[in-house]
Amino acid sequence: MSEATRTDIRTFIIDNFLFGDESQPLPDDLSLIDNDLVDSTGILELVSFIEEHFEVKIEDADIVPANLDTIGKIVAFIDRKRVH
Numbered sequence: 001m002s003e004a005t006r007t008d009i010r011t012f013i014i015d016n017f018l019f020g021d022e023s024q025p026l027p028d029d030l031s032l033i034d035n036d037l038v039d040s041t042g043i044l045e046l047v048s049f050i051e052e053h054f055e056v057k058i059e060d061a062d063i064v065p066a067n068l069d070t071i072g073k074i075v076a077f078i079d080r081k082r083v084h
Contacts, residue, residue, distance in 0.1 A: 002078075010026060
């Protein structure tokens with residue numbers, strides 16, 4: 001997994017969903033959905049950020065918790081999309 005990708009995703013989540021509060025722990029395996037950090041609107045914001053920032057196309061079928069629920073899953077998803 002790319003550290004730069006991980007850092008960019010973590011920064012986006014902190015800035016947009018935690019309002020810049022870096023004091024809250026944000027491990028790679030923390031469920032963003034189950035812990036109410038990201039709601040359905042937030043997922044759409046996250047998808048938009050990923051498409052623009054990482055220049056990947058995300059299909060509707062890709063917008064599932066298996067791809068977007070944790071920082072680790074998001075980074076792995078982006079890495080897979082970049083390969084194709």
